[in-house]
Amino acid sequence: MSQTTEQLYKSDIGDILENSLNGQRPEPEDCLRLLESDDVHLMGLASGHLTRKHFGKKASFVNNIILNYTNVCITDCKFCAFYRSPGAEDSYTLALEQIESRVKTAWEMFKIRQVLIQGGHNPSLKIEYYEDAFKMIREKFPEVGVHGLSTSEIHMIAKVEKSSTNEILSRLKEAGLQSIPGAGAEILVDSVKDIISPKKISSADWLRIMEEAHNLGLPASATMMYGHVENNNDIVDHFFKIVKLQEKTNGFMAFIPWNFEPNNTLMQKESLVQYGTGGIQLLKMIAISRLVFDGLIPHIQSSWLTNGVGMAQLALQYGADDFGGTLIGEEVVSCTGSRSTELTDKMIIDAIHQIGYHVEERDNFYNPVKLL
Numbered sequence: 083m084s085q086t087t088e089q090l091y092k093s094d095i096g097d098i099l100e101n102s103l104n105g106q107r108p109e110p111e112d113c114l115r116l117l118e119s120d121d122v123h124l125m126g127l128a129s130g131h132l133t134r135k136h137f138g139k140k141a142s143f144v145n146n147i148i149l150n151y152t153n154v155c156i157t158d159c160k161f162c163a164f165y166r167s168p169g170a171e172d173s174y175t176l177a178l179e180q181i182e183s184r185v186k187t188a189w190e191m192f193k194i195r196q197v198l199i200q201g202g203h204n205p206s207l208k209i210e211y212y213e214d215a216f217k218m219i220r221e222k223f224p225e226v227g228v229h230g231l232s233t234s235e236i237h238m239i240a241k242v243e244k245s246s247t248n249e250i251l252s253r254l255k256e257a258g259l260q261s262i263p264g265a266g267a268e269i270l271v272d273s274v275k276d277i278i279s280p281k282k283i284s285s286a287d288w289l290r291i292m293e294e295a296h297n298l299g300l301p302a303s304a305t306m307m308y309g310h311v312e313n314n315n316d317i318v319d320h321f322f323k324i325v326k327l328q329e330k331t332n333g334f335m336a337f338i339p340w341n342f343e344p345n346n347t348l349m350q351k352e353s354l355v356q357y358g359t360g361g362i363q364l365l366k367m368i369a370i371s372r373l374v375f376d377g378l379i380p381h382i383q384s385s386w387l388t389n390g391v392g393m394a395q396l397a398l399q400y401g402a403d404d405f406g407g408t409l410i411g412e413e414v415v416s417c418t419g420s421r422s423t424e425l426t427d428k429m430i431i432d433a434i435h436q437i438g439y440h441v442e443e444r445d446n447f448y449n450p451v452k453l454l
Contacts, residue, residue, distance in 0.1 A: 089127075095119045099128040102373045110318050113374060117314040122366045122400075129372035129401030136380070140440040141398050142448065143405040143430045146196035146229075147188045151176045151215070155202025175204060181215050182222065189223050192427065196407065196446040199230030200265060203238040209253060212239065216258035227446030228258050232265035233291040234283045248294045255300055261446050262295050264305030264338060270323045271316040277354070278310055289327055296333025301447065304334045304379070308367060309341040309359035321374050328378050335448050336381035336404060339367040343388050361393045365400045372401030381448055386425070391433050398437060404448070405430050 093099070098112045108116065116125065152175040176184075188194045197219060216228050231239075231254070233247075240247045251259075268278060270285040283291075295302055304324045308317060328334050341359045364385060371382050384402040386394035387409065394405060409425045427443070431454050434441045441454040 089124055093119075093121050093124050095121055095124070099124060099373075102128055102376065103131065105377070107376055107378070108370075108373055110322050113318045113321055113370065114314055116370050116373065117317060117366070122362055122369065125369035125373070126365060126400035129369040130399050132372055132376050133382070133401050133403050137403045138440070139438060140442055141384075141403060141405055141434045142381075142442040142444045142450070143427070143434070144196050144407045144444050144446060145192055145194045145427050146198055146407040146409075146446075147184065147192075147194055148198045148200065148407075148409060149176075149181065149184060149230075150201050151181065151199060152201040152204045152207065154204040154206070175201075175207065178211075178214055178218060182218055185219055185223055185226060189226060192408065194226055194408070195443070195451060196227040196229050198263060198407065199228065200232060200263065201235070203235060205238070205242055207239070207242070209239050209243050209245075209250060212254060212259075213257035216254065220258035227260050229261045229263060229446045230259055232263060233288045233295075234266035236262075236291055237283045237287060247291045248298075251291070251295055251298055251300065255298055259300065261335070262292070262300055262302040264303040264334075267305050267320070268307045269310075269312045269316050270320045271312065274310075274312045274316055285323065289323060292333070293327060293331055296327075296331035301333050301335050303336045303338055303383075304328075305338045305340065306367075307340055307342050309363065311354060321370075325374065325378065328375075334379045336383055337371050337375055337379050338383040338385060338406070339364075339371050340385040340388050341367075361389060361396070364389050364393055365396060368397045369401045391425070391429065395433055395437050398434070398439060404444075405434060 089096070095116055098108055098116060101112075102108065119125070154173045154175060185197055188197070199215070212231070216230070219226060219228055236247055236250055236254075240250045243250065266283065267288055268275060270288060272285050275282060275285065292302055292304075306317070306320050324334065324337065341364060368382060368384070375382065381404045382402045383404045383406045384394035384397040386397075386406055389397075394402075398405070408427050408430060431441050443451040443454060445451055
């Protein structure tokens with residue numbers, strides 16, 4: 083009997099992990115048991131094995147920038163340190179020329195393959211602002227993919243335009259939007275959202291807009307922001323709402339669990355959350371994500387941004403297969419002061435090579451660009 087097999091027999095979650103290794107994904111009650119277990123190392127052995135079965139000892143990343151086009155926002159989320167109210171002294175909205183300049187510089191200096199476009203819920207921006215930006219990027223920088231706008235931003239544009247979210251998505255796709263990030267999900271349970279982001283869209287709206295996007299041929303990422311006021315049952319609900327939609331549409335390319343960073347946020351000031359959850363919880367969430375989504379959502383991201391490069395290296399051995407993106411000019415997480423949020427392609431390539439893995443640069447559809 084191998085040491086790993088012996089560990090499976092002894093563990094309180096051994097049956098779940100054995101089923102996973104035999105191609106049977108966890109049910110909601112299994113997922114709850116995984117979340118309540120402390121056997122994170124054994125979860126990692128199982129999820130890491132599943133990941134290497136699909137990808138070998140290889141990890142991907144995308145060379146990108148995050149373009150935070152405005153910090154003006156009327157949603158006032160308690161977990162955000164980035165937003166500013168309309169008219170605030172340090173509020174801003176980038177002009178089209180500024181967007182072009184940033185993308186041009188990033189293309190010339192770093193040969194980026196993706197621009198991730200996210201900002202606040204700015205009620206003064208009409209849809210033409212976004213259409214002009216997307217058209218310009220696709221025409222002037224055809225090798226740079228447009229991965230942009232959370233479901234809640236799309237909902238905001240629809241309110242401004244007095245239009246449907248489906249119509250907004252259709253117009254944005256026509257203008258050059260290619261894929262959608264998973265932001266705005268947080269935890270897809272409204273009792274949680276009522277505490278941390280009461281003015282933001284409901285869980286049902288997030289899922290509905292994602293389904294509309296998928297049906298229009300816009301693939302997406304799904305995310306989970308954990309480590310605040312949610313409980314394990316809420317996390318299970320979140321996972322299986324994503325599972326249900328993915329079984330229906332097959333529109334999610336990747337899943338990204340990331341931990342809430344409370345510094346400089348209202349949630350910290352109101353003593354709802356004092357500190358982040360740390361590395362062990364990240365590895366558990368990465369491992370469970372792989373087990374829950376195995377054979378359903380292909381890619382799990384390492385979530386280096388809130389946990390650092392060292393934890394991301396471990397995450398690649400606990401079920402993640404994608405490092406995420408380079409980061410130049412990000413302004414949302416950096417507002418929490420949690421860590422340096424600059425990461426070049428060389429730093430990612432070195433970090434992946436350090437753990438003995440091959441590196442694949444990809445585009446925003448997870449297609450390989452080149453092996454490094």
